[in-house]
Structure formats: C-alpha cells, structure tokens
Amino acid sequence: MANSLSSLRESNRRMVTEAVRKAGSLTQAQLARTTGLSPATVSTIVRELRDLGVLAISSGGGRRNAVTLAPEPGLLVGIDFGHSHLRVAVAEPTRRVLAEQAIPLDVDTSAAEGLLAAETLVDELLAALRADRQEVLGVGLGVPGPIDPLTGVLGSSTILPGWVGINPALALGERLGLPVHVDNDANLGAIAEATWGVARGRRDVAYLKVASGVGASIIIDGRIYRGASGAAGELGHITIDENGRLCRCGNRGCLETLAGGLYLIELVRATHGPGITVPRLVELALAGDVGCRRVIGDAGRHLGVAVASLCNILNPGLVVVGGALAEAGALLVDPLQEVVHRLAIPSAAAVLSVVPGALGDRAGVLGALASVQVSNMESAL
Amino acid sequence: MANSLSSLRESNRRMVTEAVRKAGSLTQAQLARTTGLSPATVSTIVRELRDLGVLAISSGGGRRNAVTLAPEPGLLVGIDFGHSHLRVAVAEPTRRVLAEQAIPLDVDTSAAEGLLAAETLVDELLAALRADRQEVLGVGLGVPGPIDPLTGVLGSSTILPGWVGINPALALGERLGLPVHVDNDANLGAIAEATWGVARGRRDVAYLKVASGVGASIIIDGRIYRGASGAAGELGHITIDENGRLCRCGNRGCLETLAGGLYLIELVRATHGPGITVPRLVELALAGDVGCRRVIGDAGRHLGVAVASLCNILNPGLVVVGGALAEAGALLVDPLQEVVHRLAIPSAAAVLSVVPGALGDRAGVLGALASVQVSNMESAL
DNA sequence: GGTGTAGGTTCAGGATCTGAACATTGGAGA
DNA sequence: TCTCCAATGTTCAGATCCTGAACCTACACC
Numbered sequence: 095m096a097n098s099l100s101s102l103r104e105s106n107r108r109m110v111t112e113a114v115r116k117a118g119s120l121t122q123a124q125l126a127r128t129t130g131l132s133p134a135t136v137s138t139i140v141r142e143l144r145d146l147g148v149l150a151i152s153s154g155g156g157r158r159n160a161v162t163l164a165p166e167p168g169l170l171v172g173i174d175f176g177h178s179h180l181r182v183a184v185a186e187p188t189r190r191v192l193a194e195q196a197i198p199l200d201v202d203t204s205a206a207e208g209l210l211a212a213e214t215l216v217d218e219l220l221a222a223l224r225a226d227r228q229e230v231l232g233v234g235l236g237v238p239g240p241i242d243p244l245t246g247v248l249g250s251s252t253i254l255p256g257w258v259g260i261n262p263a264l265a266l267g268e269r270l271g272l273p274v275h276v277d278n279d280a281n282l283g284a285i286a287e288a289t290w291g292v293a294r295g296r297r298d299v300a301y302l303k304v305a306s307g308v309g310a311s312i313i314i315d316g317r318i319y320r321g322a323s324g325a326a327g328e329l330g331h332i333t334i335d336e337n338g339r340l341c342r343c344g345n346r347g348c349l350e351t352l353a354g355g356l357y358l359i360e361l362v363r364a365t366h367g368p369g370i371t372v373p374r375l376v377e378l379a380l381a382g383d384v385g386c387r388r389v390i391g392d393a394g395r396h397l398g399v400a401v402a403s404l405c406n407i408l409n410p411g412l413v414v415v416g417g418a419l420a421e422a423g424a425l426l427v428d429p430l431q432e433v434v435h436r437l438a439i440p441s442a443a444a445v446l447s448v449v450p451g452a453l454g455d456r457a458g459v460l461g462a463l464a465s466v467q468v469s470n471m472e473s474a475l
Numbered sequence: 476m477a478n479s480l481s482s483l484r485e486s487n488r489r490m491v492t493e494a495v496r497k498a499g500s501l502t503q504a505q506l507a508r509t510t511g512l513s514p515a516t517v518s519t520i521v522r523e524l525r526d527l528g529v530l531a532i533s534s535g536g537g538r539r540n541a542v543t544l545a546p547e548p549g550l551l552v553g554i555d556f557g558h559s560h561l562r563v564a565v566a567e568p569t570r571r572v573l574a575e576q577a578i579p580l581d582v583d584t585s586a587a588e589g590l591l592a593a594e595t596l597v598d599e600l601l602a603a604l605r606a607d608r609q610e611v612l613g614v615g616l617g618v619p620g621p622i623d624p625l626t627g628v629l630g631s632s633t634i635l636p637g638w639v640g641i642n643p644a645l646a647l648g649e650r651l652g653l654p655v656h657v658d659n660d661a662n663l664g665a666i667a668e669a670t671w672g673v674a675r676g677r678r679d680v681a682y683l684k685v686a687s688g689v690g691a692s693i694i695i696d697g698r699i700y701r702g703a704s705g706a707a708g709e710l711g712h713i714t715i716d717e718n719g720r721l722c723r724c725g726n727r728g729c730l731e732t733l734a735g736g737l738y739l740i741e742l743v744r745a746t747h748g749p750g751i752t753v754p755r756l757v758e759l760a761l762a763g764d765v766g767c768r769r770v771i772g773d774a775g776r777h778l779g780v781a782v783a784s785l786c787n788i789l790n791p792g793l794v795v796v797g798g799a800l801a802e803a804g805a806l807l808v809d810p811l812q813e814v815v816h817r818l819a820i821p822s823a824a825a826v827l828s829v830v831p832g833a834l835g836d837r838a839g840v841l842g843a844l845a846s847v848q849v850s851n852m853e854s855a856l
Numbered sequence: 857g858g859t860g861t862a863g864g865t866t867c868a869g870g871a872t873c874t875g876a877a878c879a880t881t882g883g884a885g886a
Numbered sequence: 887t888c889t890c891c892a893a894t895g896t897t898c899a900g901a902t903c904c905t906g907a908a909c910c911t912a913c914a915c916c
Contacts, residue, residue: 098511099871099904102483106873123894130479137896158881158894240822251824298703312788314695321790322679325823328787333780333818345818391878399714403784406709407693409702437714437726441621441630442706480873480902504863513905518865539863539912630901 103139106131110139111148111163119152119160125258142151163188169220171272172462173212174279175199175237177254177306177356178371180208181459182215184223187231193219194459203393204256205265207416213269225345233272234462236279237262238307243324246276275465280309280327281318282461283416283451287315289464291452291461293414300410301451302329304397304426305417306355330354332400352396355419361389387425394426398433405438405446416451423450484520487512491520492544500533500541500839544569549612550601552653553843554593554619555660557799558579558635558687558737559752561589562840563596565604568612568849574600575840585637586646594650614653615843617660618643619688624705627657656846661690661708662699662831663842664797669694672833674795681791682832683710685778685807686798687736687753693789711735713781727799733777736800742770757803768806775807779814786819786827797832804831 106129113128114120120128126136140161143149150164166187174181178198183194195215199208220227237257240249246261248254263276284301287293293301299313308330312319320326330350331343338347339357351357355372362370365385366378379386401413415427431448438446451457483762487510494509495501501509501748521542524530531545555562557580564575568685576596580589595819596601601608618638629635644657668674674682680694680749689711693700701707711731712724720738732738736753743751746766747759760767782794796808812829819827832838 099483102480102903103872119892133895134875134897135873137644138872141896164660242822301639314700319695319789322792323790323822323826325820326788326790328790328820328823331820332784332787336780340535395652399717400784403713404788405783406713407691407785407788408700409704409707409709411703439621439706439709439712439724441623441704442702442709469583481873484903502863514864514908515866516904519903522865 101208106135107139107143110136111143114149114161114163119162121158121160123158125161127142133145166231166468167229168468169223169225169229170463170466170468171230171233172233172459172466173216173233173266174282174458174462175208175212175235175254176279176458177238179455180211181217181455182212182219183456183463184219184225184457185463189460189463191463194222194310194456195219196455201254205254205260208254208257209262209266209269212266216270227270227272228270230270231464231468233266233270233274234282234465235262235266235274235276236282236458236462237276238305238309239281240325240328241276241278243320250324270457275467277462278311278324278327279300279303279458279461280311281320282465283313283457284313284318284414284461285464286453286457286461287414287416287451290315290384290460291414291457292449293412296412298410298412300401300404300408301415302397302401302413302420303417303457304353304355304415304419308350308397308400308417309353310404319379329400329404331401332376334374334396334399336448349396349400353393353419358389358393358419362386372418373421376419379422379425390419390425391429393419394429395433397426398430399437401430401448402437405434405442408444411445411447413446413448414451415448415456416453418452418455421454426450437460487516488520488524491517492524495530495542495544497668498652500543502539502541504539505792506542509537514566540747547612547849547854548605548610549849550604550610551844551847551849552597552611552614553840553847554597554614554616555663555839555843556589556593556616557660557839558619558834561592562836563593563594564837564840564844565597565600565606566844570841570844572841572844574604575837576600577836583637586641586643589635589638590643590647593647597651608653611651612849613847614647614655615663615846616643616647616650616655616657617663617839617843618657619660619686619690621706621776622657622659624701630706640677656835656848658843658846659690659692659705659708660684660839660842661856662701663840664834664838665692665694665842666845667834667838667842668795668797668832669697671841672718672795672838673830674793677792677793679791680780681789681794683782683794683796683801684798684838685734685736685774685796685800689731689735689781689798690779691785710753710781710785713784715777715780727815730777730781734774734800736848739774739800741772743767753799754802757800760803760806771800771803771806772810774800775810776814778807779811780818782829783818783824784817786815786823787797790826792821792826792828794827796829796830797834797838799836801831802835807831 109129115359122136126133145432150162152160170185172183180199181196183191185191246263248257263274267274280303283303293299297316303309310327310329312327331348334349335347339351341348359370375386377391435443478611490510503517507514514665527647531543533541533655551566553564553762560578561580564572566572633813648655661684664684674680678697682692691708691710693708712729716728720732722729722732740751760771789842
C-alpha cells in the first residue's frame with residue numbers, strides 16, 4: 095500500500111526527524127546508530143531536511159555537529175474546558191509554555207459564553223506576550239465529553255449540558271479564525287502524562303480523569319484508542335450498582351454517581367456548607383478533615399471496582415489517575431488500589447501500578463498543546 | 476530500525492504473499508492493483524517467489540495466469556481442550572481440515588491424562604489419514620485459562636484445576652516431539668471467527684466465549700490484544716454483584732458465577748436431574764423447556780452487564796458470542812443485547828452489533844490450526 | 857477471422873542505500 | 887605545545903530496487 099522507492103526515503107526522513115524530536119539533540123553518528131541507517135544515508139537525509147527547514151545543524155555546540163529540530167516560528171494555543179474552570183496556555187512549537195492562566199467558569203455556562211471566555215483569555219495571553227492571533231499555528235481544545243469522530247459533535251455529556259450537539263472545533267475555529275483540534279479531556283490528559291508525566295515512554299496505559307465527572311482514556315501501543323464511535327474510555331457510566339442512585343445519563347448506579355465530583359460535593363454540602371467545591375473538598379481532606387477523607391476514600395473504592403473491571407479486560411501495566419480529585423494523592427489512590435488488588439484477577443493485579451498523575455490540573459491543557467499538529471515535516475512532505 | 480533497501484524488497488515480497496494468501500488466487504494485474512506496486516515489480520517478485528517455492532503459477536486455469544500459494548507438504552494439528560471435552564483436527568497447511576474428532580473428557584482430568592488423551596487422538600487421526608507424526612509441521616493448542624506470556628505457564632484457572640502451574644506447550648511438545656504453540660481458548664476462538672467466521676475482515680472485535688467458564692478475547696487493529704501479563708480479556712471474573720455468590724477464584728459475584736456453564740447446570744440440576752450438561756441445557760432450551768430458557772436468558776442478561784462495561788471501555792463495533800452456550804443463539808444473545816443497549820452509553824451502544832459466532836464449537840480448534848506458524852515465506856526469507 | 861483489451865515481460869532510467877576512501881576535528885598524552 | 891588517534895561527516899562508485907514505456911500474447915467479442 096505504501097511501498098515504493100520514494101516512500102522509503104519519506105519513511106527514513108520521518109524516522110530521522112522522529113529520532114531527533116525524541117532525543118532533542120543528536121550527532122549524525124548517533125543518529126545513524128539509533129535509526130540503523132548508514133552514516134552516508136544519514137548525511138544526505140540530514141542535509142535535505144536542513145534545506146527543507148525541518149532540521150538545524152548547530153555546529154557551534156560543545157561537541158561535533160549537533161542536529162536539532164529547526165526552531166519554528168509561531169505559537170500554539172491549548173484550551174481546557176472543565177465543568178467549572180477554563181484554562182488556556184500559549185506555547186512555542188516545541189511545547190515550551192510561555193503563558194498560562196486558569197479562570198473559574200460558571201457551572202451552567204452556555205457554549206457561546208464559554209467560547210467567548212476562551213476567546214477573550216486567548217487574546218489576553220497573546221497580548222501579554224505582545225503576540226498576534228496570526229502568529230498562532232493551531233489550537234488544541236479539550237472538552238469533558240465524547241466527541242463523535244465523524245461529525246466532531248459533542249455527544250451526550252453530563253458535565254456540559256449546554257454544549258451537547260454543537261461542534262466545538264468548528265465553533266471556536268470560526269471565532270478565532272484558526273484551525274482548532276478538539277478532543278476529549280481525558281484523552282488529552284493521557285497524552286500529556288504519556289509525553290511528559292508519569293507515563294512517559296509507556297506504550298500501554300490507562301488514564302483516569304476524576305474531576306466533576308469521571309472519564310478515562312486508553313493508550314494502546316502508544317496511541318489513543320478511540321473505539322468504533324469515539325466513545326472508548328467512557329468509564330464514568332459503567333454500572334457499579336444496578337440499584338444505585340439515578341445518574342444524569344438516565345441509568346442507575348453509574349460510577350459517576352459514586353465517584354464524580356459533582357456528586358461528592360453533594361455529600362459534604364450538608365456538613366460543610368453549600369459553597370464547597372471539589373478543590374476545597376480535597377484541600378480539607380489533605381488538612382485532615384475526617385468527613386472529607388472518608389468521602390474521597392469511598393470514591394476511591396468505587397473507582398477501584400471499575401478499574402478492576404478495566405484490569406480484567408485490558409490488563410494494563412499502568413493506570414494513571416488524574417483530575418482534580420487526584421490531587422488528594424494517596425487518599426484517593428490507596429483505597430482504589432486496595433480494591434483493585436482484591437477484585438482483579440491476580441495475574442492482572444500483580445503487574446499493575448496505580449499512580450497519581452504528575453501534571454495535576456495542567457494535564458488537560460498540556461495535552462491540548464500536544465495535540466496541535468505543527469509538523470514542519472508534514473508540510474515539507 | 477527496519478529500513479534498508481533490501482528490507483523494502485522483503486516487505487514487498489511479504490505484501491505480495493499476504494495478498495495471495497488472503498485472496499486465495501489472484502492474477503498478477505490484480506496483485507499489482509491491490510498492493511499498489513507496478514506490474515513490472517509484481518512480475519519480478521512473483522517469479523522470485525515461485526523460484527523460492529512460495530508461490531505457484533497455475534497457467535492452466537480458467538483465465539490468464541492465476542497466482543496461488545505453492546502447495547506445501549505436511550500437516551497441521553489443532554487441539555482444543557475444554558472443561559469436559561477435547562477436540563482435535565488435522566489440516567493441510569492451507570488450513571483445509573482433513574480430519575476432526577471430539578471426545579468427552581472427565582471433569583477433573585489431570586494434566587497428564589489430558590495430554591495423553593490428546594496424544595492418542597492425534598495419532599488416531601493421523602493413522603486414519605495414513606500419515607505420520609513426522610509430516611506434522613506444527614501443533615496449535617488451546618486451553619481455557621490465561622497463559623503467562625513469558626513463561627508459557629497456565630495461570631490460575633477455575634476450569635482446569637489440575638493444570639495450574641504447568642507449561643502445556645512444553646509438556647505436549649515433549650510428548651509429541653513437535654513444536655507446539657499454546658494460547659487461551661478464547662483468543663483462538665476469536666482468531667477463528669476473525670479469519671473464517673462472522674468477524675471476517677473486521678479489525679476491532681471483542682469475542683466472548685461462554686462455555687463452562689466465561690472468557691473473552693480482544694482484537695485490536697487485527698491482532699489479539701494480550702495486555703501486560705497476557706490476562707487481557709479475562710471477563711469471567713469481573714465483579715457483577717459485590718455481595719453475590721462465592722466464586723472459585725475467591726471473589727464474590729464474578730460474571731462466571733452468574734453465566735458460566737458450570738454454575739448454570741447447578742441451577743437446573745434439581746429440576747432436570749444430576750446428569751445434565753451444558754449442551755443438553757441448550758438443547759432443552761431450544762426445544763422449548765421454560766426453565767432452561769429462563770436460565771439461559773438470565774445468563775444473557777448478566778453477560779449484558781459485563782459487555783456494557785466492556786462497551787463503555789472499548790467501544791467495539793462488533794461483539795461475537797461463542798462457546799457452548801452460544802449455541803442457544805437468540806435465546807442468549809437477545810437478552811444480552813437488550814441489557815447492553817440499556818446500560819451502555821448511547822453513542823457506544825448505537826454502533827454495536829452483538830452476534831453469535833458462526834463456527835460453533837469448532838471455533839477453538841480452528842483457531843488452534845490458524846495459530847500454527849507454517850509460512851514458507853519465513854523459511855525462504 | 858479480425859480487432860481490441862487486458863495481462864505479462866523486458867529494458868532502460870532514475871532513485872535509493874551502502875561500503876570504502878578521504879578530509880576534518882577534537883582530545884589525550886608526551 | 888605538539889603529535890597522534892579516534893571518531894565524525896562527506897563524497898563517490900557500485901549494487902539494488904522500483905517504475906514507465908514499449909512490446910508481445912492470449913482471450914473475448916463482433
């Protein structure tokens with residue numbers, strides 16, 4: 095299908111570029127060793143890619159000639175929508191973050207208001223950097239709900255009711271006049287943790303996002319697995335208790351009704367006042383509040399039931415727990431792990447590690463940045 | 476890593492061979508179109524492969540020159556162990572079955588007895604074909620339990636207690652003096668259904684084997700997904716009811732205690748006599764026995780809960796239900812599907828089909844045959 | 857029987873990778 | 887400071903491979 099002589103060259107170019115991207119800086123001899131190509135071939139390919147503007151040869155470096163990715167002009171924007179917050183980051187094409195800010199968002203914001211807020215915040219950050227929209231190469235957008243892979247429309251979400259049925263990439267793209275790539279927030283968090291966080295270098299990972307809702311993302315062989323209709327990883331609506339509480343999705347006893355932040359704060363509202371939020375709940379638990387610790391521990395145990403199922407089905411080596419509730423660290427993860435080891439089959443539990451994410455509430459926006467396609471390579475064929 | 480000039484030729488040879496294997500018989504022009512190579516390249520590659528003995532050109536065919544796989548000498552053996560049966564098949568390298576037989580096996584057969592029975596049956600079938608063990612190129616073996624991918628040892632299985640801790644491939648290989656490839660029976664059933672059955676041509680499929688126990692196999696991008704320790708797809712021990720019945724695995728309310736054949740026949744033993752078996756249960760249900768229908772329907776509903784979880788996690792487009800209980804067809808699958816559509820999230824349920832397997836109780840042994848590696852290609856480089 | 861279309865082969869040409877030879881540079885040691 | 891060595895990067899001829907075009911062949915249809 096893709097096997098001609100010229101496709102070989104393209105494949106080798108890609109291999110070289112990828113090796114440089116991973117290592118950051120390499121000499122041509124190292125490049126030859128890692129790619130398995132001969133030094134002669136590497137020499138010509140590097141020269142070509144330099145001429146195409148993809149690679150740069152910094153001969154002035156400490157050693158011989160260091161090959162690096164050519165510095166690209168332009169900026170990337172990452173946007174992460176949550177149930178109650180909005181976070182925007184602006185970064186270089188290398189993904190180094192230059193500016194980042196999070197603002198609270200009203201619970202029942204309409205899509206239009208949310209998009210306007212995002213637009214405003216993007217412009218503010220760009221202004222602070224003395225930059226212009228026209229310098230932005232692309233925008234990555236994360237939303238807490240399943241995106242239809244064909245239409246790009248946000249499916250039924252219990253978290254952002256005002257957004258159902260719209261195409262966020264299209265809507266924001268028109269507003270900003272920029273190419274927007276949209277994805278589920280759990281998928282983006284998984285990408286971020288796999289690129290910079292605790293899942294770095296792992297090829298098969300499950301990522302759990304526990305915030306207002308519960309979502310998951312599955313990385314198989316280094317790529318997000320999306321399933322037949324982009325709904326893979328919708329762990330929040332797994333049935334844990336068939337006779338349980340009614341969920342916003344219409345079923346009973348979904349995981350989300352037992353571990354989702356929206357439901358958890360209802361549990362502590364009576365004792366801790368109506369103004370309590372998920373971050374505050376975590377804060378109190380970490381400070382020693384017994385009730386909050388119990389609520390988070392119970393959530394962890396319920397999550398454990400779902401993760402045990404996931405374990406028996408997929409047998410992952412690593413489960414990363416992210417999202418606002420994961421800020422509770424061991425308070426959430428320890429009970430989760432205990433239940434998984436009790437319920438999952440021993441041979442699956444034995445190889446599993448469950449760890450909190452390393453990127454905290456920045457995972458989503460960093461993943462959004464990572465999801466923006468800005469490969470000089472691509473445009474240079 | 477694998478990109479040289481000679482690897483291109485090898486890759487193209489492989490592509491051509493694979494195309495011929497899939498289509499059975501192709502003309503060179505068709506081959507050029509399906510592989511994307513030029514007719515000139517196809518011409519030389521086909522000639523090379525003919526000289527190597529991999530392909531055959533049957534110019535006497537109806538049309539022009541039909542390219543086929545060269546007829547290989549030798550035989551393949553497939554062996555499928557179940558809780559209460561043993562099935563052996565002998566086939567040509569093309570996987571055309573020449574002889575096949577199933578015999579009952581005592582419930583608590585030891586590993587040694589089981590392997591002896593298999594050895595005997597293999598010899599009987601070979602004798603009937605006037606063939607010799609030395610003509611056998613390889614043996615595929617299916618066992619109902621997880622195989623450790625590193626050691627090849629059978630992990631904890633509730634179905635074959637006498638087998639735990641042994642390496643079936645090694646043990647049988649020594650007995651037969653032949654190379655044996657072992658795999659989980661659900662994985663083999665999935666391979667068979669994906670190669671010849673209802674999942675033919677599908678790249679992403681979940682296969683459910685419901686017999687004495689409950690197992691599953693997950694095909695992602697055309698390949699069995701095994702997970703970090705080979706335990707992926709162990710659906711039988713997903714917790715359906717935390718306060719349910721005690722399972723042989725030590726937990727409570729595993730799917731297997733609600734839908735596994737071993738438990739189902741206990742339910743009907745009181746009313747239908749102690750001699751009842753799973754096939755008989757299915758037979759009675761198909762004949763109209765109300766009690767048996769109810770038992771099977773309930774099993775389907777419980778399976779539906781687990782499949783709904785699987786659906787929310789993996790979002791497959793197709794779930795194939797195989798194993799002895801699947802012989803009940805719609806009696807099992809309809810209730811299963813009803814529950815899945817109720818519990819799984821709508822966008823996942825909408826794209827899902829649940830169908831009974833097409834290969835019945837032969838799926839395991841056919842998959843075992845398919846799993847034997849006998850590529851002339853490999854030996855011919 | 858004639859003609860056309862598609863299949864298959866051959867050949868020259870262009871593209872690619874590789875090994876060997878060669879120039880260059882940085883560093884270790886005297 | 888100087889010399890030598892080892893590693894790096896480049897160049898070039900050679901071999902391999904794919905492709906397009908021209909050519910031949912066989913079957914089908916008229």
